[in-house]
Amino acid sequence: MTDELPGTDAIAEAVGERQFAAGEPLLRIDGVAKTFGTFRAVDGVSLDIKAGEFFALLGPSGCGKTTLLRMLAGFEAPDQGRILLGGKDIAQALPHERPINMMFQNYALFPHLSVRDNIAFGLKRAGMARADIATRVAEMVALVKLDGLEKRKPDQLSGGQRQRVALARALARRPQLLLLDEPLAALDKKLRESTQGELMELQRRLGMTFIIVTHDQEEAMTMASRIGVMRDGKLAQVASPRGLYEAPRSRWIAEFVGDVNLFDAESKLRDGHRLVIGTRDAGPLVVAEPREPFGEVRLSVAIRPEKVKLSRRGPVREAGHGTAINQLDGVIADICYLGGTTTYKVKLDAGGMLQASVANSARLDVDAYSLNQPVVAWFTPDDCVVLPS
Amino acid sequence: MSARRIFARPARLAAIAPYVWMVLFFLVPFGFVLKISLSQTAIAQPPYEPVFDLMAGWGALKAAFAALSIDNFKLLASDDIYVFAYVRSLIVAVTATALLLLIGYPIAYGMARLPARWQAVAMVLVIVPFWTSFLIRIYAWINILQHDGLLNQILLALHLVSQPVVWLSTDSAMYIGIVYSYLPFMILPLYATLAKMEPVLEEAASDLGAPRWQVFWLVTFPLSLPGVGAGVLLCFIPIVGEFVIPDLLAGSNSLMIGQTLWLEFFTNKDWPVASAAAIVLLVVLLVPLLLYERLQKRQLEQGR
Numbered sequence: 001m002t003d004e005l006p007g008t009d010a011i012a013e014a015v016g017e018r019q020f021a022a023g024e025p026l027l028r029i030d031g032v033a034k035t036f037g038t039f040r041a042v043d044g045v046s047l048d049i050k051a052g053e054f055f056a057l058l059g060p061s062g063c064g065k066t067t068l069l070r071m072l073a074g075f076e077a078p079d080q081g082r083i084l085l086g087g088k089d090i091a092q093a094l095p096h097e098r099p100i101n102m103m104f105q106n107y108a109l110f111p112h113l114s115v116r117d118n119i120a121f122g123l124k125r126a127g128m129a130r131a132d133i134a135t136r137v138a139e140m141v142a143l144v145k146l147d148g149l150e151k152r153k154p155d156q157l158s159g160g161q162r163q164r165v166a167l168a169r170a171l172a173r174r175p176q177l178l179l180l181d182e183p184l185a186a187l188d189k190k191l192r193e194s195t196q197g198e199l200m201e202l203q204r205r206l207g208m209t210f211i212i213v214t215h216d217q218e219e220a221m222t223m224a225s226r227i228g229v230m231r232d233g234k235l236a237q238v239a240s241p242r243g244l245y246e247a248p249r250s251r252w253i254a255e256f257v258g259d260v261n262l263f264d265a266e267s268k269l270r271d272g273h274r275l276v277i278g279t280r281d282a283g284p285l286v287v288a289e290p291r292e293p294f295g296e297v298r299l300s301v302a303i304r305p306e307k308v309k310l311s312r313r314g315p316v317r318e319a320g321h322g323t324a325i326n327q328l329d330g331v332i333a334d335i336c337y338l339g340g341t342t343t344y345k346v347k348l349d350a351g352g353m354l355q356a357s358v359a360n361s362a363r364l365d366v367d368a369y370s371l372n373q374p375v376v377a378w379f380t381p382d383d384c385v386v387l388p389s
Numbered sequence: 390m391s392a393r394r395i396f397a398r399p400a401r402l403a404a405i406a407p408y409v410w411m412v413l414f415f416l417v418p419f420g421f422v423l424k425i426s427l428s429q430t431a432i433a434q435p436p437y438e439p440v441f442d443l444m445a446g447w448g449a450l451k452a453a454f455a456a457l458s459i460d461n462f463k464l465l466a467s468d469d470i471y472v473f474a475y476v477r478s479l480i481v482a483v484t485a486t487a488l489l490l491l492i493g494y495p496i497a498y499g500m501a502r503l504p505a506r507w508q509a510v511a512m513v514l515v516i517v518p519f520w521t522s523f524l525i526r527i528y529a530w531i532n533i534l535q536h537d538g539l540l541n542q543i544l545l546a547l548h549l550v551s552q553p554v555v556w557l558s559t560d561s562a563m564y565i566g567i568v569y570s571y572l573p574f575m576i577l578p579l580y581a582t583l584a585k586m587e588p589v590l591e592e593a594a595s596d597l598g599a600p601r602w603q604v605f606w607l608v609t610f611p612l613s614l615p616g617v618g619a620g621v622l623l624c625f626i627p628i629v630g631e632f633v634i635p636d637l638l639a640g641s642n643s644l645m646i647g648q649t650l651w652l653e654f655f656t657n658k659d660w661p662v663a664s665a666a667a668i669v670l671l672v673v674l675l676v677p678l679l680l681y682e683r684l685q686k687r688q689l690e691q692g693r
Binding site for chain 1: 587592593599608
């Protein structure tokens with residue numbers, strides 16, 4: 001398969017739209033809000049998306065991510081705000097007038113049409129010539145590896161095959177923007193993982209802009225180049241997967257994305273470029289001073305489990321740094337072996353619980369700890385994040 | 390005896406129950422009617438001959454069989470009255486069914502798109518007329534359609550007509566009556582298929598560039614065809630044989646086959662000709678039924 005598929009511009013011509021080069025600003029969502037009855041589903045969301053991005057809208061159910069996606073597709077009209085696609089406000093345009101296509105959560109394949117006719121549906125509506133449609137359908141069938149199944153009806157396909165038809169149908173028109181609503185939710189775990197890879201590879205190859213909606217943070221982290229976390233109709237944070245994980249902006253995001261140890265602050269003391277934060281459950285913790293001051297809000301200290309190291313009791317010396325700064329005594333209270341890693345729950349002498357995730361880097365368990373063994377849990381100030389509660 | 394065999398018996402009985410029903414309530418009466426249709430009318434009790442008397446012995450039975458003839462069917466084919474009655478019945482049924490589909494489809498579609506709470510209300514509204522006797526409802530229509538009835542009063546008040554319109558004893562009145570009476574039978578199966586259709590399919594079609602009318606013709610309508618078929622059959626078949634509505638609302642110059650049957654049975658007391666007419670009617674109705682079944686079978690095979 002070559003990068004340049006033939007017939008690429010046929011739809012663009014038919015729809016009267018131009019294609020955007022990667023990196024050009026494509027979509028601007030500007031103060032968009034939508035209320036259902038008294039429920040504010042989307043509450044003033046602003047977001048810019050560039051051409052060629054793989055963007056994920058992540059959030060728990062009811063956070064407004066699906067409503068936002070449906071407004072992009074045109075199934076809901078925003079009460080407020082603008083949606084600019086290539087500079088043109090499409091907020092009130094009907095779905096069939098937008099150069100945007102959607103892959104639906106349960107695929108929404110037309111049960112009375114064959115695989116071929118499902119894929120050709122959008123091309124026929126665009127007024128493409130018969131011969132071109134046949135060529136494009138053949139391309140799409142090859143692209144999603146459905147050769148030989150063109151004449152089947154959707155109910156004669158497996159879940160994975162249906163997912164491919166839905167993808168081919170949504171891609172066939174070469175939309176400027178492809179929306180994917182929980183595209184992998186109906187697949188089993190193994191298939192989901194391989195499909196994630198295929199989707200990413202496809203997006204890169206076609207140079208298209210994808211917006212995916214998902215509640216699965218691992219899925220969002222794996223596939224997306226940028227993630228927007230939504231909560232209660234608002235965008236809580238927009239960041240790269242790494243930024244989201246290592247520098248969450250709030251306690252809620254830290255908890256929503258991955259596992260985290262959180263300790264509520266009771267006192268705060270400046271010590272040069274560091275803060276000493278007193279906590280009830282873990283005693284005083286030395287942390288790097290946050291880049292932006294939080295003012296007088298309540299703070300928490302967050303440490304990811306894999307940043308916590310364990311040692312046998314005794315003073316811990318960090319390589320090149322002298323004595324480790326944050327050392328917490330405790331005993332192993334729970335062990336959860338996960339194959340690649342083992343998660344230990346440490347009951348701290350100060351009273352709290354601390355999770356430590358340790359890579360099982362050696363096959364023989366010389367480093368493993370046993371239940372009720374006294375240990376020292378330690379971590380650097382830079383591994384801690386101070387968050388407003 | 391294994392548990393399986395104990396349970397197999399009632400299951401097998403249940404499986405043959407429909408056939409028992411068919412034999413008792415369709416095939417046996419059909420046999421009687423067929424036999425009468427091959428008999429000749431007579432001033433007797435019963436009013437036809439020959440009569441099979443199983444007590445009279447083999448010879449008499451053989452003679453009775455020999456006396457059967459297809460004269461009545463020949464009469465039906467040769468007399469214009471019957472041919473016209475059949476043709477008229479079919480025309481009325483086709484027209485009325487088309488009207489029902491045109492009126493019933495938008496109603497069913499609207500119902501299926503209502504919020505769930507209102508769907509139940511709409512459903513009750515569709516069914517509620519059944520709580521009143523059918524005859525009373527038709528008489529109510531006579532009242533509405535008569536010279537100084539409600540309809541003419543409204544038309545006059547709105548200055549749409551200057552003279553009262555003659556409605557009663559016209560085909561218009563009959564069509565109004567038929568459409569009114571059969572509408573629930575069209576709406577309910579349509580509603581059932583439309584309600585279980587996923588609205589997301591229509592969204593998908595419009596997402597792929599189909600304007601509203603294309604969404605309907607390319608997705609909604611094809612997917613509702615099973616409901617259309619059921620509704621059309623549920624209306625068409627009884628309308629062909631309809632007797633009461635044309636008798637009360639239509640004029641008497643051209644009769645439907647149901648009215649002709651009634652006349653033969655009760656006015657002419659010609660049971661054999663009436664029976665023959667009924668048999669022909671049954672055959673006429675079997676054709677669309679068989680067509681429908683073949684269509685369904687083909688769809689099933691395509692789906693395989």
